[in-house]
Amino acid sequence: MNYTIHFCSKLSSAFDTVMKLAVETASEADYATKIYTSQSYSPFSSIMLDIHFIGSAKKKAIEAVLDFDGVYIGKSVSLYISPKIIDIAYDGLHYWGIAGTLFKIIGDLSPALITSYLLKTNRERELSVFKQFSLKSLPLSIQETLALMQKEAELKS
Amino acid sequence: MINTTQALEEYIKNLQFSCVYAEKSFPIKVESNILSSSREAVEYLISSAVVGNKAAGFFRSLPPISNLRDTRGICVFVSLELPLNFSIPIFFCRDAATLLELFPRALKTSQDANTPVQIVLGANALHNYADTNFRIPDLDRLTPYIQSDTFTNEVDRELKNKKLSADYKDLSALLPMEPFGETLVFEDPLLSFPLYLFPLNIKEQRDLFKGLRLINTTNSNKELFHYFLNDLLNMNIRIETEIQARQTETETLLCPGCPFMLFSSYLSFTDYLVFTSIPCAAVEKKLGFSLITLHEYLGINFKRLNRQTVYIGNLSELPAAPIPSGGDYHFIFLKDTDIETTFPIPRLPYKLKQKVDFIFPYTCNNVKRYSRLKVNKKKCRCKDDPTCALKTACPAFAPGEEYVFINEELCTGCRACVPACQYKALS
Ligand code: SF4
Numbered sequence: 179m180n181y182t183i184h185f186c187s188k189l190s191s192a193f194d195t196v197m198k199l200a201v202e203t204a205s206e207a208d209y210a211t212k213i214y215t216s217q218s219y220s221p222f223s224s225i226m227l228d229i230h231f232i233g234s235a236k237k238k239a240i241e242a243v244l245d246f247d248g249v250y251i252g253k254s255v256s257l258y259i260s261p262k263i264i265d266i267a268y269d270g271l272h273y274w275g276i277a278g279t280l281f282k283i284i285g286d287l288s289p290a291l292i293t294s295y296l297l298k299t300n301r302e303r304e305l306s307v308f309k310q311f312s313l314k315s316l317p318l319s320i321q322e323t324l325a326l327m328q329k330e331a332e333l334k335s
Numbered sequence: 336m337i338n339t340t341q342a343l344e345e346y347i348k349n350l351q352f353s354c355v356y357a358e359k360s361f362p363i364k365v366e367s368n369i370l371s372s373s374r375e376a377v378e379y380l381i382s383s384a385v386v387g388n389k390a391a392g393f394f395r396s397l398p399p400i401s402n403l404r405d406t407r408g409i410c411v412f413v414s415l416e417l418p419l420n421f422s423i424p425i426f427f428c429r430d431a432a433t434l435l436e437l438f439p440r441a442l443k444t445s446q447d448a449n450t451p452v453q454i455v456l457g458a459n460a461l462h463n464y465a466d467t468n469f470r471i472p473d474l475d476r477l478t479p480y481i482q483s484d485t486f487t488n489e490v491d492r493e494l495k496n497k498k499l500s501a502d503y504k505d506l507s508a509l510l511p512m513e514p515f516g517e518t519l520v521f522e523d524p525l526l527s528f529p530l531y532l533f534p535l536n537i538k539e540q541r542d543l544f545k546g547l548r549l550i551n552t553t554n555s556n557k558e559l560f561h562y563f564l565n566d567l568l569n570m571n572i573r574i575e576t577e578i579q580a581r582q583t584e585t586e587t588l589l590c591p592g593c594p595f596m597l598f599s600s601y602l603s604f605t606d607y608l609v610f611t612s613i614p615c616a617a618v619e620k621k622l623g624f625s626l627i628t629l630h631e632y633l634g635i636n637f638k639r640l641n642r643q644t645v646y647i648g649n650l651s652e653l654p655a656a657p658i659p660s661g662g663d664y665h666f667i668f669l670k671d672t673d674i675e676t677t678f679p680i681p682r683l684p685y686k687l688k689q690k691v692d693f694i695f696p697y698t699c700n701n702v703k704r705y706s707r708l709k710v711n712k713k714k715c716r717c718k719d720d721p722t723c724a725l726k727t728a729c730p731a732f733a734p735g736e737e738y739v740f741i742n743e744e745l746c747t748g749c750r751a752c753v754p755a756c757q758y759k760a761l762s
């Protein structure tokens with residue numbers, strides 16, 4: 179399966195770390211990745227990274243927005259995840275909560291790399307938030323949308 | 336895996352550039368040690384490199400170079416836009432990998448060919464990731480020196496460009512050697528965009544593009560190609576687009592304490608047309624003010640117009656242009672220097688008493704900090720989409736579970752957000 183995920187965030191070191199780990203995780207699972215960035219207008223502006231996780235030669239991809247800081251203002255998309263949607267406060271730890279949901283969308287990725295990174299760097303609070311969200315189910319409506327998209331993608335290919 | 340923005344910061348830090356200029360709105364944080372306008376900074380950087388300093392400048396769009404000289408030290412201009420005229424070698428970084436490859440190469444070119452060079456960062460090069468070995472290039476260390484003819488030596492540009500083209504043949508290999516056919520279909524036009532543009536080979540190869548009709552199947556870089564083929568080569572080439580433009584975007588945020596944020600909160604400019612010389616893309620996108628120079632503004636207002644206008648610029652621009660009397664000018668100057676003027680200066684930025692003709696207490700490069708803002712948790716009612724954040728575009732805000740949350744590290748206490756809250760929850 180292929181995925182196109184738009185990662186939106188304010189610039190922060192936690193977001194940067196999450197992105198690096200996500201790309202490494204994907205390549206461990208044999209996904210090819212292509213990363214595109216959007217223009218940013220000031221040193222404080224928010225950014226968007228479009229990452230294509232290419233797992234098959236099929237043309238169809240599941241598209242989702244992972245909005246770490248509630249900064250997405252583009253066209254509405256069916257699969258949209260933000261701290262508000264998964265019910266987590268914007269307290270800095272939320273980057274790891276949203277990171278956890280990536281593993282719910284791309285089911286065949288393993289959270290082991292992130293878990294071991296957080297363990298190694300003694301980030302217990304981050305680890306517990308990450309575990310919570312990578313294990314917990316997504317909100318029901320999102321689960322349904324995702325299932326529908328997966329079905330469609332399989333049919334079309 | 337390396338973040339390209341961090342890589343750029345590392346280059347600047349480790350290569351010990353002694354003369355660094357960065358526009359405040361440049362999307363990466365670079366410590367600047369020159370306080371001047373972008374135009375003046377170009378001259379400043381070139382002359383400091385002429386005597387042997389390492390000079391680097393970061394601009395959204397590089398102002399035209401009027402005094403091009405041979406440089407002893409490295410002189411590199413980093414910009415986000417391609418220039419309209421080519422007078423120095425351009426290295427175009429279309430993505431993260433080419434940025435890491437080309438940045439050291441551009442520095443070497445500047446060193447070996449004694450010329451300033453320009454590195455253009457495509458949208459996809461900044462804030463991206465590359466999976467390559469990052470290395471800091473080994474460059475000469477020079478002690479600056481000057482002699483009587485250092486600034487009188489004329490450089491034959493034509494000759495220099497010819498030599499550059501010959502020396503860097505491999506770099507220009509990406510430009511076409513044979514005429515294109517009638518139609519070119521690019522799956523991803525960026526992959527075919529030349530990485531190295533030298534003033535001479537552009538002219539020589541112009542004819543190879545004649546009669547071309549370009550089909551761009553991704554639309555991802557339509558503007559870039561349009562620019563290259565039509566604006567630069569003046570070729571009037573048809574570019575067709577087959578796929579819809581991207582519609583995903585994130586919010587544009589200003590710097591915390593941004594003077595423009597205060598102006599839009601406290602001063603209503605509905606009866607003025609606003610012009611500014613501050614080249615900030617975030618302000619341009621958010622507020623849409625036109626970018627002009629002080630001289631252009633004076634020219635506009637030489638005679639009374641049908642609309643009132645106001646010019647927002649840095650105070651240091653003032654002595655360069657004695658203001659002729661009689662015009663209907665209005666100014667807001669941002670205090671970046673200590674020049675005496677007759678204009679009033681409010682002590683606190685949020686105590687602006689008049690709409691125009693005053694000095695604002697700071698500019699982008701010296702944003703002041705005031706006592707931090709507090710959220711009255713009982714009064715705040717915006718859980719989602721807080722109006723204070725939406726109206727000010729301040730990055731310090733985040734929606735909280737029960738009330739809005741302010742990032743104390745970012746908040747400067749400028750109070751631009753106070754009038755935006757209808758519940759009077761910010762004080
Ligand atoms: S302070 Fe305002 S004008 Fe200056 S760079 Fe920041 S956002 Fe732009």
Ligand code: SF4
Nearest residue numbers: 729746747749750752
């Ligand atoms: S939170 Fe308010 S006071 Fe603080 S920097 Fe932003 S606009 Fe200024």
